[in-house]
Amino acid sequence: MSEDDGSLSEDGGSDETVRKVEPSRLPLPLTPPPFENFIPEGDTRKRSVCRSCGQILYQNPRIVVGAVCVMNRRFLLVRRAIEPRIGAWTFPCGYMEMNETTREGAAREVREEAGAHVEVEDLLAVYSLPHISQVHMMYRARMLTPDHAPGEESLESRLFEWSDIPWDDLAFPTTHWTLRDYARADGRTDFAPFDRPEPG
Amino acid sequence: MSEDDGSLSEDGGSDETVRKVEPSRLPLPLTPPPFENFIPEGDTRKRSVCRSCGQILYQNPRIVVGAVCVMNRRFLLVRRAIEPRIGAWTFPCGYMEMNETTREGAAREVREEAGAHVEVEDLLAVYSLPHISQVHMMYRARMLTPDHAPGEESLESRLFEWSDIPWDDLAFPTTHWTLRDYARADGRTDFAPFDRPEPG
Numbered sequence: 001m002s003e004d005d006g007s008l009s010e011d012g013g014s015d016e017t018v019r020k021v022e023p024s025r026l027p028l029p030l031t032p033p034p035f036e037n038f039i040p041e042g043d044t045r046k047r048s049v050c051r052s053c054g055q056i057l058y059q060n061p062r063i064v065v066g067a068v069c070v071m072n073r074r075f076l077l078v079r080r081a082i083e084p085r086i087g088a089w090t091f092p093c094g095y096m097e098m099n100e101t102t103r104e105g106a107a108r109e110v111r112e113e114a115g116a117h118v119e120v121e122d123l124l125a126v127y128s129l130p131h132i133s134q135v136h137m138m139y140r141a142r143m144l145t146p147d148h149a150p151g152e153e154s155l156e157s158r159l160f161e162w163s164d165i166p167w168d169d170l171a172f173p174t175t176h177w178t179l180r181d182y183a184r185a186d187g188r189t190d191f192a193p194f195d196r197p198e199p200g
Numbered sequence: 201m202s203e204d205d206g207s208l209s210e211d212g213g214s215d216e217t218v219r220k221v222e223p224s225r226l227p228l229p230l231t232p233p234p235f236e237n238f239i240p241e242g243d244t245r246k247r248s249v250c251r252s253c254g255q256i257l258y259q260n261p262r263i264v265v266g267a268v269c270v271m272n273r274r275f276l277l278v279r280r281a282i283e284p285r286i287g288a289w290t291f292p293c294g295y296m297e298m299n300e301t302t303r304e305g306a307a308r309e310v311r312e313e314a315g316a317h318v319e320v321e322d323l324l325a326v327y328s329l330p331h332i333s334q335v336h337m338m339y340r341a342r343m344l345t346p347d348h349a350p351g352e353e354s355l356e357s358r359l360f361e362w363s364d365i366p367w368d369d370l371a372f373p374t375t376h377w378t379l380r381d382y383a384r385a386d387g388r389t390d391f392a393p394f395d396r397p398e399p400g
Contacts, residue, residue, distance in 0.1 A: 042352070044312075045297065058262075058295070059298055060262045060263065060295055060296060060297070060298065061263060061296050061297075061298060061300075062258075062260045063260065063261060063263065063335060095258070095260055096260060096261050096335075097245065097260070097261075098259055098260065098261060098333040099330050099331065099333055100261075100328075100330050101328030101330050101397060102326065102328050102335055103328070104328075104330070112244075122392060123326065123392065123393060123395075126302065126323065126337075128300075128301030128302050128303070128304075130299050130300050130301050130304070131299065133298045133299055135263060135296075135302060135337075137326075137335075152242070190390075190391055190392050191390055191391070191392060192322060192323065192390050192391060192392070192393070193323060193392070193393065195323075197301060
């Protein structure tokens with residue numbers, strides 16, 4: 001993974017939506033899925049079309065939701081137990097799931113990765129990462145209790161003073177961007193979310 | 201389609217990512233694709249897994265990008281040539297595509313649907329529509345020239361005075377929300393994007 005692609009994906013490629021299950025855990029192998037790439041009538045782009053049933057499988061950018069969680073001016077970070085960037089620190093964030101709002105997704109990631117309960121507040125930042133087709137939506141959040149505990153995808157969860165944040169061991173460029181933008185927004189309550197790439 | 205689901209999809213269902221190509225336009229039909237739904241190890245949700253190759257096909261919410269385009273206090277709307285809501289008016293908007301930023305996507309929709317060139321400005325609104333797994337990101341935009349023309353998916357494009365906007369013939373609830381939020385943001389340049397559902 002390149003150091004500045006902001007990615008949550010391992011290879012930074014365009015097929016970051018794909019992960020593999022151990023073949024041995026699968027039922028009987030069958031023929032390969034009969035998808036074919038061409039431009040459907042009335043469209044302008046190649047799409048993946050199933051030759052068997054005619055369904056078009058659209059590929060669209062994915063949303064990453066996250067939250068900078070604060071309790072008494074301390075910041076909740078988790079140490080990643082999974083690739084990419086295993087062992088590095090980040091605030092809780094991950095792919096938005098079906099049938100949730102962006103705020104619900106951010107709160108879910110905080111629960112899952114850091115065992116904490118928060119009220120999700122302002123939208124701090126919207127980062128577009130077109131090379132990996134992701135949009136990151138990062139919120140500020142207020143911890144409702146000081147409790148936290150690492151979830152399955154975390155090795156450790158910890159509350160840091162700002163100056164003690166492990167700046168040299170943060171997981172992603174977006175982790176840096178978000179914390180920096182948090183500082184820029186500090187004390188403000190009605191502001192345009194920070195944007196990357198910068199508009200204009 | 202229900203009147204208040206804000207949808208761009210025809211059935212409002214969770215498989216809104218699927219559209220069909222005429223079977224007669226397809227190559228030879230083969231066997232059905234061998235996908236099966238189960239919870240992969242280490243995951244918490246059922247995913248679609250290919251029994252043949254082990255790939256997991258993640259389904260995630262989709263982003264709709266759009267722009268309220270303004271020229272001399274007049275507003276660019278298009279009349280839809282396609283379902284859903286054929287014949288009704290909206291500002292240009294549509295699904296974000298791979299390898300673009302949210303702003304680039306909004307500008308692309310304006311070009312494709314209304315043949316206009318804009319500078320995309322502030323993020324006006326972020327609407328989560330969890331029942332159809334969509335996130336709508338609506339921008340304000342400044343038309344760089346007064347030129348416009350309907351694209352393939354539009355019957356007509358037109359610049360309206362605010363009071364002449366066809367309020368009773370707007371395509372979607374999100375069309376109403378966005379124009380209403382445009383009015384609330386009028387004259388402001390640094391504000392939090394409007395949010396639905398309202399936080400808290």
